Amino acid sequence: xxxxxxxxxxxEFTAGENLIEIARRVGVEIPYFCYHxxxxxxxxxxxxxxxxxKMPKLQTACSTPASDGMIVHTDSxxxxxxxxxxxxxxxxxHPLDCPICDKAGECDLQENSFKYGDAYMRTSEExxxxxxxxxxxxxxxxxxxxxxxxxxxRFGAExxxxxxxxxVSRGNNTEITxxxxxxxxxxxxxxxxxxxxxxxxTLKDFxxxxxxxxxxxxxxxxxxxxxxxxxxxxxDNNVIERCIPRPNMEINRYWLCDEGRFxxxxxxxxxxxxxxxxxxxxxxxxSAVAAAKEALKxxxxxxxxxxxxxxxxxxxxxxxxxxxFPGSTLLHFGTPGITAxxxxxxxxxxxxxxxxxSNLNGWEKLGVKGADSIPAGTEAVLVIRGGRAxxxxxxxxxxxxxxxxxxxxxxxxxxVTLPGTSFSxxxxxxxxxxxxxxxxxxxxxxxxxxxxxxxILMLWTHSAAAAPRPMESVKGVVA
Ligand code: SF4
Ligand code: SF4
Ligand code: FES
Numbered sequence: 001x002x003x004x005x006x007x008x009x010x011x012e013f014t015a016g017e018n019l020i021e022i023a024r025r026v027g028v029e030i031p032y033f034c035y036h037x038x039x040x041x042x043x044x045x046x047x048x049x050x051x052x053x054k055m056p057k058l059q060t061a062c063s064t065p066a067s068d069g070m071i072v073h074t075d076s077x078x079x080x081x082x083x084x085x086x087x088x089x090x091x092x093x094h095p096l097d098c099p100i101c102d103k104a105g106e107c108d109l110q111e112n113s114f115k116y117g118d119a120y121m122r123t124s125e126e127x128x129x130x131x132x133x134x135x136x137x138x139x140x141x142x143x144x145x146x147x148x149x150x151x152x153x154r155f156g157a158e159x160x161x162x163x164x165x166x167x168v169s170r171g172n173n174t175e176i177t178x179x180x181x182x183x184x185x186x187x188x189x190x191x192x193x194x195x196x197x198x199x200x201x202t203l204k205d206f207x208x209x210x211x212x213x214x215x216x217x218x219x220x221x222x223x224x225x226x227x228x229x230x231x232x233x234x235x236d237n238n239v240i241e242r243c244i245p246r247p248n249m250e251i252n253r254y255w256l257c258d259e260g261r262f263x264x265x266x267x268x269x270x271x272x273x274x275x276x277x278x279x280x281x282x283x284x285x286x287s288a289v290a291a292a293k294e295a296l297k298x299x300x301x302x303x304x305x306x307x308x309x310x311x312x313x314x315x316x317x318x319x320x321x322x323x324x325f326p327g328s329t330l331l332h333f334g335t336p337g338i339t340a341x342x343x344x345x346x347x348x349x350x351x352x353x354x355x356x357x358s359n360l361n362g363w364e365k366l367g368v369k370g371a372d373s374i375p376a377g378t379e380a381v382l383v384i385r386g387g388r389a390x391x392x393x394x395x396x397x398x399x400x401x402x403x404x405x406x407x408x409x410x411x412x413x414x415x416v417t418l419p420g421t422s423f424s425x426x427x428x429x430x431x432x433x434x435x436x437x438x439x440x441x442x443x444x445x446x447x448x449x450x451x452x453x454x455x456i457l458m459l460w461t462h463s464a465a466a467a468p469r470p471m472e473s474v475k476g477v478v479a
Contacts, residue, residue: 002068019061034149035062087117103199105212136183146200160186218443223423224260226355228432233443274448292416299380301325306385307334310428334389339370362431419450
């Protein structure tokens with residue numbers, strides 16, 4: 001295998017690999033701005049320039065493929081002097097915004113300035129400023145902070161498939177903007193904030209909520225559709241503040257769609273039912289479970305389970321349903337018009353899929369059939385879901401008992417609601433559309449009095465069927 005030497009370390013590489021990635025593998029950091037592994041290479045910022053023996057000029061590491069026997073120095077005097085010069089050049093027009101900038105703490109410009117820049121500026125001229133432009137509901141633009149790396153332009157054109165970001169004017173007057181100042185159109189706009197190496201493009205949804213260093217991070221999987229994109233949930237004080245993509249070259253590469261990224265809002269929403277309720281009023285777990293059993297006693301029950309529930313939860317329900325309700329039917333639900341994997345298909349050319357639940361394939365593998373409406377004549381329904389599955393129309397069903405994540409308006413007609421956990425409050429397995437098993441990881445504790453499905457079914461199985469009896473009769477039974 002071909003080998004090159006980076007800062008004295010010999011390293012093997014495969015043809016086509018660039019020097020930034022090879023150096024990263026052996027723990028050598030080469031600073032960069034315009035390079036992004038998911039985008040084309042343009043070599044415009046010059047921050048990554050390194051010295052290569054037998055080459056008279058510095059070479060940009062992002063655009064230089066390694067060759068056998070190549071000897072590279074990333075920390076030579078010439079390379080370090082170039083890094084200092086580039087930092088000074090990029091900061092000539094950069095505002096002193098770090099204390100009020102949402103990107104602080106995770107900003108490439110801030111970090112590279114600290115590690116590779118000089119502590120002093122030689123300029124005192126006023127900074128260039130731009131007017132603000134509204135880019136739509138997802139992204140807040142602040143062009144005073146832009147370093148013209150063009151990652152955003154390339155993301156739109158190469159990944160999102162929309163040429164919506166452009167550079168207008170030239171030289172010192174260059175400005176990144178949308179064509180005609182229009183709002184962003186792509187359903188993947190949140191990625192602009194992820195890839196921008198400065199605070200020029202930030203998420204409206206997140207800005208000024210939390211400092212980046214306050215967030216606790218959990219690696220998990222998006223529940224927004226059957227694709228199973230890898231994501232990280234970031235929370236503080238048991239409140240989810242944002243979700244960002246985790247690279248997985250076989251599923252989502254570096255990206256998330258906006259639907260999946262912002263789906264988490266229901267988890268901490270004030271209208272979510274987080275205490276057991278019976279006939280619309282809050283009650284204790286014991287009374288609510290007893291009332292639920294009473295409501296369904298002796299009835300022919302349809303058990304409807306969201307295909308947003310995990311494999312572990314599905315297996316519990318498959319065991320529970322026939323024991324608790326002999327003769328009952330168990331069906332899964334999730335997306336209107338998509339009751340089987342054969343109906344699931346790509347919803348666009350990038351990531352999104354038609355099934356809006358994460359575990360349709362898993363439920364099907366366990367042999368449960370799907371439905372998106374209630375069979376005529378259904379008298380009683382026990383509906384269980386994680387939070388994402390879309391409820392079928394339950395009008396006309398005389399008895400509804402709900403377990404899981406619901407908001408007040410969704411289950412206003414339910415006799416009893418027993419609050420369960422969302423994808424972010426539990427561990428479990430989901431199976432994506434192509435059969436890939438992935439783990440959901442718990443990132444926050446169950447909100448309010450919500451319980452895991454296993455606990456709820458345990459309570460159900462081991463509690464009395466009617467409302468709690470007076471102490472006298474309990475004593476009588478014991479005697
Ligand atoms: S807005 Fe951000 S991503 Fe776009 S060119 Fe400027 S610094 Fe780069
Ligand atoms: S494509 Fe699906 S799994 Fe991926 S981020 Fe969007 S909703 Fe989530
Ligand atoms: S990262 Fe190589 S020139 Fe910008």
